[in-house]
Amino acid sequence: MSDRTPWRTRLTSALPATRESRIIAANALVGSTGTGMFLAGSALYFTRFAGLTHIQLGLGLAIAGIVGIATTVPMGRLADRFGPRNVLLFACVWRAVGYLAFLNVDGFTEFVITASLLYVVDRAGQPLNQALVGRLITGTERNRTMGFIRALRNVGFTVGFAVGGIALTAGTATGFRLLFVGNALSFLVIFVFLWLLPDVRAAAPATGGEGKEKPGGPVVPPLRDARFVAATAANGVLFLHDAILTVVLPLWIAEHTRSPIWMITVLVTANTVITVLAQVRVTRHIQDLDSATRATNHSAGLMSLACLAFAASGVADAPGWTVAALAAAVLLLTAGELLHSASSWEISFAMSPDAAQGRYLAFFNVGFSAAEIAGPAVVLWLLSTSGPLGWLVLAVAFPLAAALSWTGTRARPASAAEPSGSDTPTVANATGS
The missing domain is CATH 1.20.1250.20 (MFS general substrate transporter like domains)
Structure with a gap:
């Protein structure tokens, strides 16, 4: 036993x-x-x-x-x-x-x-x-x-x-x-x-004698929170890793490299398997806004290196070198993707006021949705007009996005900060058993 x-x-x-x-x-x-x-x-x-x-x-x-x-x-x-x-x-x-x-x-x-x-x-x-x-x-x-x-x-x-x-x-x-x-x-x-x-909701905001909310008054809408807008826009750019893997990668391999077509299946499968096995482990290292900011910077660096490897795959003459460059690119991109996903969850949670968590998380998701819709077209246009040089543009874009994210996630004044994980939910209707 x-x-x-x-x-x-x-x-x-x-x-x-x-x-x-x-x-x-x-x-x-x-x-x-x-x-x-x-x-x-x-x-x-x-x-x-x-x-x-x-x-x-x-x-x-x-x-x-x-x-x-x-x-x-x-x-x-x-x-x-x-x-x-x-x-x-x-x-x-x-x-x-x-x-x-x-x-x-x-x-x-x-x-x-x-x-x-x-x-x-x-x-x-x-x-x-x-x-x-x-x-x-x-x-x-x-x-x-x-x-x-x-x-x-x-x-x-x-x-x-x-x-x-x-x-x-x-x-x-x-x-x-x-x-x-x-x-x-x-x-x-x-x-x-x-x-x-259970039907768990945020606690009703405390009010003063004249019906005013304490301590900071009404919640600022996410569009008027400049720091949150910066973090949202930056994470939308970083989310281009999804467009690269799902749309750009197959077309790049088929039309711009000397790699065999079957490498598409191998690389996409490798990304899926690594994500399934490693995503939960990656979250262990991201526990607050500071660690999420560092992870965002690291993810941007990994994705930039991946772009350089993709560029190399487009100029390599021998199929063996092309395959090696593509494998390195996908492994680097996958590592950056895992870090970015985990850091984006913590950033969006930590920066969302408890009373407006739903609308703040929804606004943060707009950046992802915009990248999901426009990202494939933008990246494909860039690569179709510039070839391997287009990857160099993306290699610069990711660190710039991380810098923009830092302007939103850097330390706030104590009066404006809300500790991560400080939600105080109340059970409105416990319908579950």
């Missing part, structure tokens, strides 16, 4: 520590599996069976993305008022209905309307989940939970894409529609899990 105890202890320590964090992590796995199924077949379904051209599909998604970005902060305000769990419950139903509604889309106008309505909650999903983590979990377990979420999302996307491959092989409309149904059902499963969580 004693021989088994260390093994059980190690297994327990490798899992999320609290009931709430385990439920939230399970939701990440379920949701990303459904989303992976949808993404695997959605483009082909809309162009083959819903009457859209490729240009209409891209334009429609861009319009929906803009709508989603514009409504992210208002959704965060709802989370501040009604609690992130309750808004997420509503969002789950909305998303389930929305993805089923896609099955009745016929033509561009119907697609834009449906996608735009769906993106109102789709784009808000990530900051709402982060706000839920911020309300339910404190201390080092908060960032550790975010690490589990990101790792399990990678697992879920991989599983979802694999399932979606079955529909792609069959090529029938029914097979594609089942992917949409599966995605919708995943949100109903998430709804059940969310219902098990």
Whole structure:
């Protein structure tokens, strides 16, 4: 029995520590599996069976993305008022209905309307989940939970894409529609899990005799918080690592290097495996705003080195040297990605006032969304016009972004600072068991 105890202890320590964090992590796995199924077949379904051209599909998604970005902060305000769990419950139903509604889309106008309505909650999903983590979990377990979420999302996307491959092989409309149904059902499963969580909200702000809030008056909107705006903009630039891995890397290898095409699969798989295995471990070293700022600087340096390696892969003559340069580039970029993800969670948590955590996290996510939408086009344009020199521009951009982030995260005056993890939540309705 004693021989088994260390093994059980190690297994327990490798899992999320609290009931709430385990439920939230399970939701990440379920949701990303459904989303992976949808993404695997959605483009082909809309162009083959819903009457859209490729240009209409891209334009429609861009319009929906803009709508989603514009409504992210208002959704965060709802989370501040009604609690992130309750808004997420509503969002789950909305998303389930929305993805089923896609099955009745016929033509561009119907697609834009449906996608735009769906993106109102789709784009808000990530900051709402982060706000839920911020309300339910404190201390080092908060960032550790975010690490589990990101790792399990990678697992879920991989599983979802694999399932979606079955529909792609069959090529029938029914097979594609089942992917949409599966995605919708995943949100109903998430709804059940969310219902098990307590409805925890921020404590009501104290007021003076004349109804004024103490001690600093009304919360400053995130757009008027210059430090937070700087941190948001900088982290949006640093988030370009996602565009490089998901969109730019395959095209760069295929069109600008002497590497064999199969290296795309090897490198993307390596990134996924490393993320799953290492993301939670990386969060252990980021426990406050100072350590998050240092991690941001280190991540920018690693991503700059990755850009130099990518540039080298484009000028190497021998396939062996090209493969070595690409492998080094992806390993460096992955390390920078892990550090940046963990540091961005701590920065956004630490700089968000308790009473306005939902809207601040939503605003911070706007930087990520903008990079996700515009990043691939910007980086591809840069590389198509400049070739390997374009990587040198990115190699400079990342440290500049880290410097901008530092202007926001450097020490504040004591009267303006709010300690990280100092949330004092109150249980409004303990619906969970």
